[in-house]
Amino acid sequence: MSLSPPPLAEAEAEGEGETRDWSEMPSDALAAVLAKLDATELLTGAGLVCRAWRRLAATDPTLWRRVDMSHQGDLLETEEAEDMARAAVDRAAGTMEAFWADSFVTDGLLRYISQRASSLKSLQLSLCDNVSNEGFAEAIKGFPQLEELDITFCSLYGSVCETAGKACPQLKCFRLNERWTILQSEYAAYEGMDDDTEALGIASTMPGLRELQLIGNNLTYDGLVAILDHCPHLESLDIRQCYNIRLDDALKSKCARIKNLKLPHDPISDFKYRAYILSSIANSGSDFEVDMMDDLLDVVTEDDDADFDDSDGFEDDAGMYDDEFDI
Numbered sequence: 001m002s003l004s005p006p007p008l009a010e011a012e013a014e015g016e017g018e019t020r021d022w023s024e025m026p027s028d029a030l031a032a033v034l035a036k037l038d039a040t041e042l043l044t045g046a047g048l049v050c051r052a053w054r055r056l057a058a059t060d061p062t063l064w065r066r067v068d069m070s071h072q073g074d075l076l077e078t079e080e081a082e083d084m085a086r087a088a089v090d091r092a093a094g095t096m097e098a099f100w101a102d103s104f105v106t107d108g109l110l111r112y113i114s115q116r117a118s119s120l121k122s123l124q125l126s127l128c129d130n131v132s133n134e135g136f137a138e139a140i141k142g143f144p145q146l147e148e149l150d151i152t153f154c155s156l157y158g159s160v161c162e163t164a165g166k167a168c169p170q171l172k173c174f175r176l177n178e179r180w181t182i183l184q185s186e187y188a189a190y191e192g193m194d195d196d197t198e199a200l201g202i203a204s205t206m207p208g209l210r211e212l213q214l215i216g217n218n219l220t221y222d223g224l225v226a227i228l229d230h231c232p233h234l235e236s237l238d239i240r241q242c243y244n245i246r247l248d249d250a251l252k253s254k255c256a257r258i259k260n261l262k263l264p265h266d267p268i269s270d271f272k273y274r275a276y277i278l279s280s281i282a283n284s285g286s287d288f289e290v291d292m293m294d295d296l297l298d299v300v301t302e303d304d305d306a307d308f309d310d311s312d313g314f315e316d317d318a319g320m321y322d323d324e325f326d327i
Contacts, residue, residue: 039067040084044084064089064092067089067096067100069084069100069104070102082106092116097120098121099120100124102126107132107135114141119145127152128155130155133157140164146167147168147171149168149174150173150175152175158197161198161201171208172210177217177273196223198219199224199226200226204230209231215242215268216241219245220244221245225251225254236258237262239262240267241264
């Protein structure tokens, strides 16, 4: 008596020698797959697989509505990363809603985005030392629909808050994070390191804020009171490492309405860029900072550190970002 394979096994056996032409994948299914990739992967990998894939990556603006190029400054040369960002903006064709990037951003790139992405709702800049107050002030005027603005460890300060608030009346989430150093802790009272310029700029121009993060800011008691008094919709407030603030009963009472409140001495274990804070502490070597470092050693694991390691760069590919292709 012979046993015949079940129908499923027969089908698998018959299909063993078959191959699929991925270039013939339906465009809606392909778009759903490519939407899972970030801008760098689309521009250097998947978008170059074949004509059909390249055509879709170059002509479907929905793939470029949210462009996340965070940490690309560690992977790419500045000029290459900026070229990629410009290509992403062009492909979005005015539909881009979010742009997130780091150290490679310059005044010129920010201005390029503002001129072509007026529908932007979320802008996140981190570790951007090549963006000036003047360049930011010019570019931010092109984002009237912005609802979220994140500026973390950048070279922007002072009037930047007032500038952003006036240009972006729909802001609901604002983050301005800085590194608090031991120098500030020891000499703030003598060197004018207590500064409410940014806090007062927020209070006077951002009445619709619901979320505010000011890690390492120099604001004082008065600056915080101004924010609480003039931002009535605030639900989340993060003032960790803002050591100029001394909480008394009156200030605690004002903060009581905040649903999510993080105070100056609260841990930073959930902060995305905490490794940069810890590295600056470790490099100082003062007794105060060594003690602080001991308390925070369990915050950053080896996996966390790996996130910030330099990686091998991509090989040059002439015309990689050229949208022209053969039909």
